[in-house]
Amino acid sequence: AQSVAQPEDQVNVAEGNPLTVKCTYSVSGNPYLFWYVQYPNRGLQFLLKYITGDNLVKGSYGFEAEFNKSQTSFHLKKPSALVSDSALYFCAVRDGGGADGLTFGKGTHLIIQP
């Protein structure tokens, strides 16, 4: 079985400061990891993914994520937060690259304060 944990329900960051949204995962095989963002009353938008290769993955809107196999983590980061980054962020995992559905974390509300 696979699982994802997002330990923080909410993260508050001042505009211009760096942000981190945490994610840890559990899979029996090789992890395929994803970050999605959801704005109010909207669907999920893909931000970035880790499949293989470089542990630092760059994605949309200036976001990046670092894959750490020993800590089974895939934290989302951005060097300088914008108020428009305020949204609900989901980490998701799939085992071994098969086309199974994603297992999502509970989501983290990111609030960027002006």
Place this chain on the structure above:
Amino acid sequence: DAGVIQSPRHEVTEMGQEVTLRCKPISGHDYLFWYRQTMMRGLELLIYFNNNVPIDDSGMPEDRFSAKMPNASFSTLKIQPSEPRDSAVYFCASSLVGSGSFTDTQYFGPGTRLTVL
């Protein structure tokens, strides 16, 4: 590209009625997924299809739920009879796995917000 299209965007119905949700995946994608989002349970996979064939329906909550994909450009999720606990946002997503292309990102539609009174 129009993205994944879902209809209706909002549905309000009364308990016991039949509800049909519709999805048009991105053209050329070979996988289609149905998810449900609730406050209590978060995002859950209900069922997914590969080349129009259901592969895993273990997430379908009970026999009241059924899903079909009659062709590559259309899928339905049906609830009959509906109950208040079915109230949720239902998302459809599609992806292209193909022949090991690794372009397997799932792209989500805007969702259907279902309210069962």
